[in-house]
Each structure stands twice: as structure tokens, then as C-alpha cells.
Amino acid sequence: MNRVIQVRTTSTNWLRAVGNRLLDVAPLLVALILAFLVGSVLLLALNVSPLAGFSSMLQGAFGSENTIAETLVKATPMLLVAIGICISFRGGMINVGGEGQMIAGAVAGVTVALALSTSPSLIAVPLSIFAGFLAGAIYGGLAGWLKAYFNVNEILSTIMLNAIAVQMMNYLLNGPLLDPTEAGVNHVPKTARIAEQLQIARLSIPLPEGVAELFSLQNAELFARTRLHWGLIIAIVLAVLAYFLLWRTTIGYRIRAVGENERAAKYAGIRVRWNMVLAMLFAGGFAGLAGVVQVLGLQYRLQTDGSATGFTANAGFNGIVAALFGGLNPLGAIPASIFFGGLLVGAQKMQRDLGVPAALITSLNGLIVIFAVSSEYFRAALARRRSLGGGSMSGAQPVTAPPETAETRIDPGDSIGLVSS
Amino acid sequence: MGFGNYRTPHSYGYVMTERSSPHAIQSLEMRGVVKRFPGVMALKGVDFDVRAGEIHALLGENGAGKSTLMKILYGLYQPTDGEIVLNGTPVTIHSPHDSISRGIGMIHQHFMLVPSLTVAENVALGMKSGRGSMLDLKQIAKALNELSERYNLKIDPKRPIWQLAVGEQQRVEIIRALYRGAALLILDEPTAVLTPQESDHLFTVLKQMAAEGHAVIFISHKLHEVLAISNRITVLRDGARVDTIPTVGATKLSLAEMMVGRPVVLEYEVPPPAAEGVVRLKLEAVSAMSERGDLGLREAALEVRGGEILGVAGVSGNGQHELAEVIAGMRPAVNGKIIINGAVSTNITPEVLRKRGVAYIPEERMIDGVVGKFTVAENYVLKTHGEKTYTRGGLWLNMRAVANACRKAIHNYEIKTPGTDTPIKNLSGGNIQKLVLARELAENPGVLIAAQPTRGVDIGATEYIHRRLLDERAKGTAILLISEDLDEVMALSDRIIVMYEGQIVGEVVRGAYDVRHIGALMAGVTAEALEDSA
Structure with a gap:
């Protein structure tokens, strides 16, 4: 032996x-x-040639330095949500509350960032991000708790919590969090801009000499003049960590055991209810990160047009799609998110070029x-x-x-x- | 061969009115039957035949191909190759409807009855009524009464199925098949749900039917039944026929060897308990609810000492399931006390029970025992994954340590698997059960609850599991062995308690085992009544 x-x-x-x-x-x-x-x-x-349509889409998504950056920018929140979805679905929780959890994270994150606008970035940025994670986790955990202890269907509860989050955000952006400069003027629902030192830095990649010329790029650094930010790197690192969490730690083992076979897990001494809640805490936390990263890395303020997807641009739902397409594996979610990000960005070009509705x-x-x-x-x-x-x-x-x-x-x-x- | 020349016993007038023509099955042959499923060959050219007036037993382990062969005969599957010859003429059986109209009836393991309908209504299901769109229930009831009298199969046509016990439901199935004019009756493991007495009664009925010219195919893996009832025996192994032999001259041992393909041990030497062990498991008037919402377990009291196997006998659904789960912490006790090694352990979590030395082999291994999609290694550490041996800092799973421990268990328990990272659901039932056993015994439990430990497990693995249980007994473990297989309980137990309708109705000690006595207790005859009749 x-x-x-x-x-x-x-x-x-x-x-x-x-x-x-x-x-x-x-x-x-x-x-x-x-x-x-x-x-x-x-x-x-x-009445559009598919070939023309898809090639326009491909161009729009990956055709240039800027479109690639835009694709990655779209992929970032989607990936963060998808990581959480992987964990919750593995735990047997059909979490469709990514939208609401994102909003909870964004609201908490932006509140902390605005409150700490004069603090050094080394303290304020991690605190804001953590606040976003925590708020999202609590919001997701709420649905997990309702499911685990009161057997409230998590699909229904997360959908309803989405609606509550949107209205809560609308109230806050029109009232307590409203940008003071907007008050009484245009009254556009948005917060003040967060301080510059709290913004997540733009991401650019220095290129070896000659490469820029080779591809006739304008800058010596790739993505230098795009909106790409470090949130992408944060998301990818977290995806790898989440992979290890799920398959290399006792925490992930228990979450998966509960998701696959509740009764066997219960008999094995695993706390089934707690692990249901835990899976939703993680899921909400990652969605909350998506929200706060979107604010700190891209928009620099929380703003909405008042609609359900005014702030999230559907990333909370698209994250589910990416997670499923990635095989409910955080590593698989990375290419899946980039792919769907490309689809969304490419669709806009297709709409511009050929008049095909992006819908x-x-x-x-x-x-x-x-x-x-x-x-x-x-x-x-x-x-x-x-x-x-x-x-x-x-x-x-x-x-x-x-x-x-x-x-x-x-x-x-x-x-x-x-x-x- | 015309129908008019002779009259089969079942071709009575009332059957004629049902438009089901009288069938005569003189002989039925299956020649070189091959059944290939995607990627697997379930039958590799099997020959089988049955004649009017005989009971032909089909014997083999789970997965040997018995059911597949009979499903082909009943029209549920189409053979990949080979032919079916009825009375000398090759036929193709397209569907169960087809086989019924040719006089073949099948009694499945899981009855195909509608619980809310009466016996007569169930018989009428799927048949053309003699009165057009009107149900002809009176006619059917009359015919059923005649049949039930004739074969001594007591049944009330007006009672709804849900009120009937399992044994009675089986009678309904048999009568229904006869009513539809079955000349050949296939019974798939019919005694699995019966008490020994009910089984005996069934055998009498089957013998009478054979004597009247019916052909009967009896599928079983219970050797003594096959020996008791059949005229001929066909043994299948791995989808091929080993042999067809006359029952006269066959022995349990010879049949078992044919089934397994190697010498086997059927009876174990159970040495007397070395010394009076301490009471490790004690129940005081424990009651628990069943899924149906009534008291499935009522005032159960028992004691198991270290080094002792206490067998629990009973027909399925008489509280054994609740008994096992309430001790294992999977079901709350509504009253009473469970005492493990002297410590009151009523309604505590499985985790704490585990620390107090309780191990549990659940009845439904795929539901309670293992996580199907998890690998063999992951399942092996289902209970212990948090222990120091398998983690670094309690958080990181040490996959190498897990795999190594699992590999040892695979070796020690002779588990056949491609590797430690195979999803466990890809393994056979016997190998999954061995892994559960390995996991449960890994922590040297003081108390072991074994619920149906060999159900759906092949003879080889059954033998192995039995030996392991006896080894545990020798080590001083207190074992509660719950099984619907009376032979198993009698072979291994030092004492046997019998459950009926949620209660423990009797206890027998080794040396005084008597199938008829235990069977009567299983059927609800009280111990007092038994003594009175003696």
C-alpha cells in the first residue's frame, strides 16, 4: 500500500x-x-448580413487598443459578480441578487470614500473597498439567512432585494448623498466626485521598445489613454483566490458539500444552515466589490438614471451568465466575462454601423x-x-x-x- | 397450433368478455439475446427458455442482466440481436402492450398501481371496457372475486390501494396480470417486500399456477427461495448465461459459486461474545415522527453491549428507518432518552455524536452516505476533513494527505476504483458501500449503526462487509444491524429484535432463531398469541 x-x-x-x-x-x-x-x-x-454584423461586432470588441480596453472594463464588474455567483451556486443557492448586492456595495463604498476624502489613500481605499464587500455580503447574507432558517426561496428574496436596493439608492442619491453642487440646480441623482487620491488607478502596460511602432500604437504604454483600471487585476487575482477557496480549503469543501448533498453533509457534521448563509455572504461580498470597484475605478461617483440598471448596467445579471458559461468555476469565469464584455461592447458598434439594435x-x-x-x-x-x-x-x-x-x-x-x- | 384444440385453465368466459383472447404459451425461448447500451454490453448472447407448467428461476447478482433480459421479454427494451420464439414461431415484442396481448405478464419490484383508485379500478386501467365508454367495474369485481378465490389470493376489489399493505398490493398485481390473461408470469424479486409467511403463501400460489399450466419466471438473488420454488434455474453473470440446471441436485453453495464465479462463504462462524461488554448504546422509550407525520417509532427501548451485534428485523417501513436516523442524529426524538457510552445523547448533532464514537452506515447511501459528484477522496474525508491530519492550519485542505489516506482505505477495503479523483457516483454500489464503511470505521467507533448495509450490493462485497462487521464486533464495537434480509440478520446477530408498526414487538436470542417465529412477529402476531398457539 x-x-x-x-x-x-x-x-x-x-x-x-x-x-x-x-x-x-x-x-x-x-x-x-x-x-x-x-x-x-x-x-x-x-435585413443585415450576419457576416457584416458579426465582423462589426468583433471589430467593436477587439478591433483596437481602446475597444479591447472597453471590453475589459465591461468584463471587470461582471467577473467580480461571477466569482460570487460561482460560490453561491456551488453552495446550492440560486442567487439572482447580484444587482442589489452591487448597489449595496457601491452605496457603502462611496459613503466611506466621501467621508474619508481627506484621509491618505492607503487607509481610505482599502476601507472603502472593504465597506463595499461588507455591505454586499450583508445584503446577500440576508437572503441566505432567510433561506437557511425560514426556508424562504432565495430566488424570490434576492429579486425582491434587488428592487429594494434600487429604490434605496435612488432615495439616497436624491437626498442624503446628493452632490451638494447639484442640490437645487439640475438635481441629477449622483454623489459628489470622490477625492482623486481615492480613485483606483488607471492600468497601463509599459511596452518593450519597438513594439509600439510595430503595431503603430500612439503611446509607449499599452492602454495608456483608455479607461482600463486596476479593478481588472483585482478581479482576476480574486478569481484565482476564489478558486483556491472553493477547491483547496475546508470552507469551500463544506460549501460544495452542502450544495451537492445537504443530507450527506448534515450527517457528516457539516453545519448546513451556516454554510448556506456563508455561501451567500461570499456571493454578496463579491458583488458588493463589483459595485465599489465600479465607483472607485471608473465612474468616481455613484450615479444613476433612476432605472433598475441605471448604475449596474446589468452587470449583476450578466455575471450569472458569465459564471454559468465559465462552468461555475471562478477561473472559467475570467475568459467568460471577457467574452461577454466583448459581446456588449461589440454590440454598440454594430448598432452604430448597421443600425442593429444592441438589444x-x-x-x-x-x-x-x-x-x-x-x-x-x-x-x-x-x-x-x-x-x-x-x-x-x-x-x-x-x-x-x-x-x-x-x-x-x-x-x-x-x-x-x-x-x- | 390452434387455440381451439385445447383449453388453458385461465381461458374462462369472463376473460373472453374482456376481449382479451385466451393465450397459450407452451414454450418461450430467447435465443442469443444481445443488448448493447451506449458503451456497455448488458447481455452478451443469452439463451433462456421457459415451458408451460414450470417455474424457472433467473438467478444472478445486481447488474448480471436479469432485469434487462426480462425487460426485453416484456417489450420494454428491444434486443440488439437475438430472437424470441413463442410456441415455435419467432416473434417481435414491440411494447408491454404487445407482450400483454401475447399472454405475458410482469410483476415489477415497484408496483404500478394508482393509490387513490380501488383494486377493481386499477385492474380496469388501460383495458377496454365491455361497455364502451362506461366502466364495467361490477363485471371486473365479480371476475376478481372468482380469481382470488381460485388462487387463494384474498383481495377486496372495492378497497382503495392506499389502504392495502405491500403484500396485498402485490396480490393485486398478480390478480391483474391473471385477469388480463397472462399465461406467462414474470416476477421481479417478488419476496423483497414480504414477510417469510407471505413469501410462503406466494410460493404456494405460484406452484398452483404452474400446476395449472402457467409458466412462471421468478427473478431472485435469494438462493434458498430459488431452491424452494423452482423447477429449473438459469444463472446469469456479467450479462452471460453461466448455465441452466434442474433445481434438483443444486445447492446454495453451488449456485452462489456460479453467480460469483469463485468459491464463497455463505455462513459465518460467529464466536460467542468474549465477555459481557459494557452497554454502549441504550434507548429508553424513544419515539420519533415519520415522514408521514405520525409516530413512526414508538417507545423503542433497547441495549447494545460492546462486542455484540443486535439485529433488527422487520418488513420495510415498520420503523427501522426512524430508529436508525434517531440514533444517528438525523431525526429528532419526540421523547425518550438515547444514551451513548453512558452519556445522554438525545437530539444532539451528528458532529457531537461522531465525537462520542457513533458511526452510521445509512440505508440510502447516495442520499445520506456520500456526495455523488465529489471524488472518492473527498467523500472519504466527509466527516474528518477538518481534522489536523488533513489540513494545514485547519483551513487549507492537504489534498495529498487526503489522497494518501484514501488510497490506504482503497487498498485495505479492496475498493475498485480508477483512482482517488474519480467521482464516486461512477463506482458500483458495492464499492461505494465499502468506501462508506471505510470512512465510518476509520475512527474506531464504539457504536455502529448499520442500516441495510448490503442492500443492492453484490455477493462478493456483501461477504466482505459481513466480515468487517464481525471484525468490529470482535474489537468490542456495539453494532445495531438493521436489515430487511432475515438471513443476514440471523447470520450475524447475537440477538434479534423485531419491529412492527414502529414498535419493538419481540426479541429472540441466538440459538433460538426460528424463521417462522420471527416471521410471525414481523407480520404483527404478538408474542403472547404465538405462545398461546404453541
């Missing part, structure tokens, strides 16, 4: 591993293709989710086939499993040899 399970690195094994991974990703690609096919039909119905992209989003979710069943069926066929079972995991690399894959033949020896 001291024999270590040998990891074979023969070429066939490696090929099989790659093949398995490809098969895992294939359904998602199929989902994308199907969604774009249906999207093409919609474009044709609008088309909303329906494309929906189609992608429908196809991606149904591809999940397809994938499960494929996995079952492969495992029944005696192939590598470790590769037959559903998208919900943590990704594994070819190196860590255990050869089935070998380990069976181990148990029978």
Missing part, C-alpha cells in the same frame, strides 16, 4: 488527456456556434446560456458513455469539477492494479 500510484506520461496517455479535455470543452463551443447561428437568423430577419445581443446572451446549459446534459451523457466504456473515468467529469491537468491524471489501469495487488 506504500506503492505510489504511478503517473504515466506516455504519449497515448497524454493524447487521451488532451482528448478528454477537448471533449469537455466541445459542447460549449457547439453551444456558441448554435447561438451564433440563431443570432444570424435574427440578423437576417433585420439583439441581450437575446444572443440568453441563447448562449440556454445552449450552454443544455450542453451540460449532453456532456453528462458523453461522460457516462465514456466511463461505461471503460475509458478514462477521471476525464469524464462534468464541467462542474475542478479542472485538472494532464500531469495529475491517474492512470486507471495502474490504480486498479494497485488495489488488486
